[in-house]
Amino acid sequence: MARVVAFAGSKGGTGKTTLSHLAAHGAGSLPRPVPAVVVTTDPEDELAEGERRYVVVDGRSPALLADQLQRLLAMDRLLVLVDGVANRADVDRVLADIADLVLVPFGPSAQEGARAAANLAALPAAVAVPNRWPTHPGVAKRARRWLDIVPAARRLPPLRAIPRLDGLLGPDAYGEIAYEVAAPARGLILEILSRAGIDPDDLAAPR
Numbered sequence: 001m002a003r004v005v006a007f008a009g010s011k012g013g014t015g016k017t018t019l020s021h022l023a024a025h026g027a028g029s030l031p032r033p034v035p036a037v038v039v040t041t042d043p044e045d046e047l048a049e050g051e052r053r054y055v056v057v058d059g060r061s062p063a064l065l066a067d068q069l070q071r072l073l074a075m076d077r078l079l080v081l082v083d084g085v086a087n088r089a090d091v092d093r094v095l096a097d098i099a100d101l102v103l104v105p106f107g108p109s110a111q112e113g114a115r116a117a118a119n120l121a122a123l124p125a126a127v128a129v130p131n132r133w134p135t136h137p138g139v140a141k142r143a144r145r146w147l148d149i150v151p152a153a154r155r156l157p158p159l160r161a162i163p164r165l166d167g168l169l170g171p172d173a174y175g176e177i178a179y180e181v182a183a184p185a186r187g188l189i190l191e192i193l194s195r196a197g198i199d200p201d202d203l204a205a206p207r
């Protein structure tokens with residue numbers, strides 16, 4: 001059976017879409033690439049196009065999402081990354097039922113920290129991803145209080161703001177940034193797989 005990681009959470013603009021694509025790009029950029037699929041669920045999103053190191057599929061209606069998951073889950077050696085929708089607690093609960101790991105991104109603010117903490121309370125197995133986190137020492141020190149809104153045991157290490165990352169979704173910009181974002185993308189997918197207890201070599205194509 002395929003393994004499933006879902007990006008969820010009630011707040012908009014936290015990085016669900018970006019991190020699902022970045023994680024998939026990381027999976028496809030490993031020394032032994034892991035076949036990855038991003039399932040787009042937000043009815044307001046366009047499907048990302050262009051040749052990629054992973055596949056993008058359409059799950060933008062409940063029926064499509066159910067069909068795609070049924071088809072993909074039956075495959076072996078596949079990592080399915082579900083890009084969730086803001087303000088859809090019902091979708092989040094469905095994803096929590098099927099996913100090996102649910103991730104809730106949040107940015108460096110009191111409001112996003114509080115929303116992530118509330119989402120984690122509703123999804124007991126979910127883990128937060130501090131996203132676009134400052135690295136400059138002075139700013140990072142101030143952001144520390146927002147990090148600590150989420151207990152350390154329930155978050156991944158913070159992911160920094162990555163320049164030009166919005167290009168990940170564009171057909172042409174993807175090719176332009178694919179190389180430069182491969183290192184942080186690999187770092188992210190390895191953190192995620194480790195947290196989910198998944199050995200990437202179990203998903204990679206057989207030698």
Ligand SMILES: Nc1ncnc2c1ncn2[C@@H]1O[C@H](COP(=O)(O)OP(=O)(O)OP(=O)(O)O)[C@@H](O)[C@H]1O
Nearest residue numbers: 012013014015016017018086132160161162165166
């Ligand atoms: N680590 C990062 N570094 C730089 N930019 C980022 C990072 N994460 C997200 N962004 C940017 O933040 C914006 C919002 O991200 P994104 O669209 O992925 O959020 P979302 O949770 O999917 O939003 P929505 O709830 O509307 O679906 C985008 O412009 C994206 O490029």
Ligand SMILES: [Mg+2]
Nearest residue numbers: 016017018042
């Ligand atoms: Mg999105």
